[in-house]
Amino acid sequence: MPRFAGIATFARLPRLDEVGRADIAVAGVPFDSGVSYRPGARFGPSHVREASRLLRPYNPAQDVFPFGAQQVADAGDIVANPFDLEAAVADIEAGSRALHDSADRIVVIGGDHTIALPLLRDIAAKHGPVAVLHFDAHLDTWDTYFGAPITHGTPFRRASEEGLIDLTASMHVGTRGPLYDKQDLVDDERLGFAVVTSEFVEEHGVAAAIERMRARIGDAPLYISIDIDVLDPSHAPGTGTPEAGGLTSRELLRMLRALSDLQIVGADVVEVAPAYDHAQLTAIAASHVVYELLSAMAPAADASGDGSANA
Ligand SMILES: N=C(N)NCCCC(=O)O
Ligand SMILES: [Zn+2]
Ligand SMILES: [Zn+2]
Numbered sequence: 684m685p686r687f688a689g690i691a692t693f694a695r696l697p698r699l700d701e702v703g704r705a706d707i708a709v710a711g712v713p714f715d716s717g718v719s720y721r722p723g724a725r726f727g728p729s730h731v732r733e734a735s736r737l738l739r740p741y742n743p744a745q746d747v748f749p750f751g752a753q754q755v756a757d758a759g760d761i762v763a764n765p766f767d768l769e770a771a772v773a774d775i776e777a778g779s780r781a782l783h784d785s786a787d788r789i790v791v792i793g794g795d796h797t798i799a800l801p802l803l804r805d806i807a808a809k810h811g812p813v814a815v816l817h818f819d820a821h822l823d824t825w826d827t828y829f830g831a832p833i834t835h836g837t838p839f840r841r842a843s844e845e846g847l848i849d850l851t852a853s854m855h856v857g858t859r860g861p862l863y864d865k866q867d868l869v870d871d872e873r874l875g876f877a878v879v880t881s882e883f884v885e886e887h888g889v890a891a892a893i894e895r896m897r898a899r900i901g902d903a904p905l906y907i908s909i910d911i912d913v914l915d916p917s918h919a920p921g922t923g924t925p926e927a928g929g930l931t932s933r934e935l936l937r938m939l940r941a942l943s944d945l946q947i948v949g950a951d952v953v954e955v956a957p958a959y960d961h962a963q964l965t966a967i968a969a970s971h972v973v974y975e976l977l978s979a980m981a982p983a984a985d986a987s988g989d990g991s992a993n994a
Contacts, residue, residue, distance in 0.1 A: 695738075707787065708758040709756070709792065710760065713763075714771055715794065716795075717797030721922075724956045725795075726957045730921075744975075744978075745943055749977040763778070768833050768834075772797070774801075776802070790950045793953030795953060799842070802906075802949065810904045812849045813848060814849045817856065818930075819855060820910065822862070822867060822868075822871050823836055823838055824843070825840065839876070843875050854879065855876050855879070857884070859926055877895075879895050889937050905948060907942070909951065922954045932971065935972065939972065
């Protein structure tokens, strides 16, 4: 079958119902009722799957076969009520919990950033408070919008208040752009986040950013949440709240590779909104981000082998 033919699962992987169990399930959450600006991230999962057809089995940058060293399968979508935010976050948490019956870990494609809250509720129920490494142009620790506590600008404040995150090991990477107030940064620090801004990366380089990230995380169980708007709009135009001056996809992929020896317990890639995309730029970037995450989550090849035993 040519890679451009057939129904698009992520990276043309088998469906979870075809393999029964997986080490890692990739799942979509087509939900965007929490957005504050441009809508459309509900169409993110299918757009990223479509753009992921060209991914190949061997990742030379991490010397790993991400789909050979472990069973990865596409679990389809977790369905969330588009008309009721409270119901939606309950749906997503329940969907994540159910999926963990047949997969050790899950990597979620959003959807807007609201979905990180119910995903973290499930993850923290399993692991206790986790280090959250949050790649984003935005803090997403704001309090309310029009009185609403659950939006895509608030998941990490709620998660912090609920005791879901390790306050000594969590960090934002790639933040930039205008805030509402100086106090936003004061609140953010109190909520448990250190920050590596986009400007820091420009001034000190990716290696220094990685050093800060690793020092902050230590050996805590790690949840990685990647808002695609961490990338510069030139690399990822297809998103709802774009901000100038972001990371390149090359910088982001390199940062993810540097996490491969850490205890990654789950991840999401969110905020891909295809209506504003061009030539699949954003979806291609997102598909490679997911691929790099799956590679980083793969067990290290043993000294004698190349990790390709089951490829
Ligand atoms: N999570 C994302 N992408 N954006 C949050 C932006 C919230 C705001 O409009 O102030
Ligand atoms: Zn963002
Ligand atoms: Zn975000």
